[in-house]
Amino acid sequence: MRPKVYFFSLKKGDDRSRLGDGLRRILSLKGTLDFIKNDALVALKLSFGEKDNKGHLSADLIRPVVDSVLSLKAKPFLIETNTLYKGDRQNAVDHINLALRHGYGKLSIPIVIADGLRGEEGKEVSINGPLLKNARIARGALSADSLIGIAHATGHMLSSYGGAIKNIGMGLATRSGKQIQHSNTKPKVGRDKCTACRSCIEGCPSDAIIIRDDKAFIDEKKCVGCAECIVKCAFDAIGISWSEGSGNMQKKMSEYAFAVLKSKAGKSFFINFAIDITKDCDCMEKEGNIIAEDVGILASGDIVALDLATIDTINDRAGRDVFMEAYPSLDWRVQIEHACDIGLGSKDYELEMI
Ligand code: SF4
Ligand code: SF4
Known part of the structure; x- marks a missing residue:
């Protein structure tokens, strides 16, 4: 059976406040969050953004996810990891302070930097992938009972597109895991x-x-x-040398997502916000130029189907491949194809309008 990707469409001129209702409707569908048990520790993975980049998803946008998990009598928490590079997310204290400055404290749930104070809390996960035998994953991500990935779909300077796979594969790797993905050198x-x-x-x-x-x-x-x-x-x-080809980086990112989700089979769900679609991701110092109009929210239990459906939907509405247009020498298909090849998910999906 083809995996379903739920799509709440936002048209040009639509009121953004409709997004909350759309997300609530998706999360209340039968089967969507059935994997969440009483008292479960549910990790909500998103990026808190960078100091001077306002592109991150706001606390108000993700409020429906928090409310849905609480209504199931489970315990949601925001999860992130330390960055590879210098900045306000290089250790847990600075990172949490940044999250609070960006308004995530109003959600009144804990914030956990899952690879420890300075990125030292990782665990090797054996994956025997085509490129990597092991992956270094933030210990807290592996300990969580279940996982909801909440990604902002954007362009990306190394992979042309970044969404759900990047949010999990890169976003829950330890600092050394990120280094391995970014460069062999x-x-x-x-x-x-x-x-x-x-x-x-x-x-x-x-x-x-x-x-x-x-x-x-x-x-x-x-x-x-x-x-x-x-x-x-x-x-x-x-x-760091950024010389490694985009293709290898994307493949490793998919293998890292596989490592994270190995322990979360049937216990995870993924949401892509396809709004404010910028050329670069929210990790950059400043938000990038908008490269496509808003399309809405897509969500699925299949991370590969979700990313492909997100790209297809954005490009269909634009009438062109906006990611290839932004980065002509990079190809987002590599991460999708490789993810599919290693069994992370399916390219064949069914889009269900909400
Ligand atoms: S690279 Fe040089 S300047 Fe930087 S910490 Fe090491 S010794 Fe100091
Ligand atoms: S030299 Fe290598 S091992 Fe030492 S701190 Fe830098 S990256 Fe880590």
Whole structure:
């Protein structure tokens, strides 16, 4: 049987406040949230956005999800992980403070940064995928009883499209897991910026950094790719190579989503908000240009069907492939095809209008 993707359509000029009713209707459909049991710890995965980027989903938009889970006498909490790069989401304290500044405190449910205070709380999950044998997943995500992914569908500078798969695969990886997805190469020190302050050396868990010729130097043989040194360096002297092809990054992202959902079979549901569809994702410093008009909310228990239906719906309404147009050298199909190949979900879906 083809997986259903529920679609609440928002037309040009429609009142945005209709989205709440639409989402409530989806969540009250028989079978949608049946997997949620009494007292279950239900992780609601979304991004809290970046400091100066207003593109993130507001607390009001996701309120119906919180209310629905509470009405089932379960215990919802917002879940996120530390970022790979420097900024206001690099540790749990800064991250939670950012979430509160962005208004998520009004939901009155806990916020959990699932990979610990500084990204140290991960667990290796065996997946035996075509590219990766194991994935490093935030421990808290694996411990949750069930999971609802709430993604903002946008363009993306490395995968041309980012939605439900990215929200789970990248969003619930530990910092080292994110590093593995982003690049095969280890961080490198920019000698021109390095002041030899030694902060990175003190923070490196593998003793992989030494001072050589008056600058920090990373021994790639010892480096485990945890990316801790990037956060430690106050001079932006350590960076990641983004040279790995988009294709490999997308495939690894799908394999990471597979690792997260391995323990959540039949215990997860996914929602894509296809509104304010920007060229770049909400992780960027500033929100990007709008590349397509709002289409509404799509939701499904099948993460692959959901992302494909979201892309199809956005592109159908635009009359062109807006993601390929924004990033001609990248192809979003890679993440969908690979996700399908590894059994993460189905490309064949049935769209049900709500
Ligand atoms: S990535 Fe981690 S292991 Fe590698 S040099 Fe940086 S801190 Fe050390
Ligand atoms: S923390 Fe940055 S500036 Fe300090 S030694 Fe390491 S690379 Fe150089």
